[in-house]
Amino acid sequence: MTDPLIDVRDVAKEYDEGRAALAGLTLRVRAGEALAVRGPSGSGKSTLLNLIAGLDRPSRGSVTVDGLRVDELSESASAKYRRSRIGMVFQFFNLLDDLTVTDNVLLPAQLSGTPRAQAAARAAELLASLGIDRHAGAYPGRLSGGERQRVAVARALMNRPPLLIADEPTGALDTASGMDVCELLRALNADGQTIVLVTHDLALAEACATRTIELVDGVIARDVTAVTR
Template identity: 75%
Template sequence: MTMPVIELRDVSRAYDEGPPALQRVSLTVQAGEAVAILGPSGSGKSTLLNLVAGLDRPDAGTVTVDGVRVDGLGEAGAARYRRSKIGMVFQFFNLLDDLTVADNVVLPAQLAGTARGEAHRRASELLEILGIGRHAGAYPGRLSGGERQRVAVARALMNRPPLLLADEPTGALDTAAGEDVSRLLSDLNADGQTIVVVTHDIGLARACTRRTVQLVDGRIAADLASEPVR
């Protein structure tokens, strides 16, 4: 039996004096799955994302991603883990406005020590695949929101991560651009990319994932399989 890409076992996390953000959450995501983590504000979605990304540590339980015990990593180890194991796409793109599109995409490979020529070949390939190769020399501020999110996806895929995390990836986009990005995520998953989308948008979850995990008050309230709506 193959090892899951994500395995959380009895994970809990609390902050200050408030109620726990996560309470004994166990979750497994297999290679090739597209999973949406749904829930309102305060349900624990962001905490779960941060734990999987190695940006936070649980108070109890274990977090394993692609064979790496993420909860046991130090700061330097967590940084290496993020470079090699995950790609992240954010609501507000997080692109560097003073770098060209190509240089934004190349950045993760440079941080990982990839040779310059190889990194630029990979960036060019990704930009062409994602339909924005003509913008390689442009600056992000000249692009539409949907185009900027495609650049962000290219950057996230630069180091061929086994896991792509998307945090409200259509939240800052208009309806047409949001539908475009959701189709892109669905197409990436169809090509074998494991994807976890964190969102409050049921429509996005239905459009680009085949499984929805509903969080309520830090606990998994439902875990349902479905077919994406095209």
């Protein structure tokens, strides 16, 4: 049996006031899964995401992603890890309004030192595959919410990361745009992309994920694998 892409073992995260955001959580995610993480506010969803992304360190336990002990990385190594192995999509897009769509998508490649011609070819490929190539020279402010989220997904996939993290990716979208992004995530996962999706939206989790966990008070209360999707 192959090692999981994500291996979180007995992880606790405690803050100065003594509250435990995570309380001995263990989670393994196989390559190719689309995992939805649900739970009420304060259940530990964001903390888990930050630990997987190397943005925070556990008080106890280990976090391994793609064979790398993320909890042991230095600050500079963590930044390199995120550039090369993690693609992140946020609720509010986090696009730079003074850059064109293409230049926004190119940013991760520029930070990684990818040659310009190679990066430009990859950006054009992504924009075409995501159906937004006609907006390549436009600025994000001219696009709809759903189109901006597609740009954010293209940027996240620029360096071909083994893991895509989506934090409430439809939270700022209307229903139609949200379903559009959901279909995009489904298509990416069908092509083999591993996804960790944090959402309050049960319908989104059921539509996009192959597996759903629910966190309550820093532990996994439910872990359900979809029979069909």
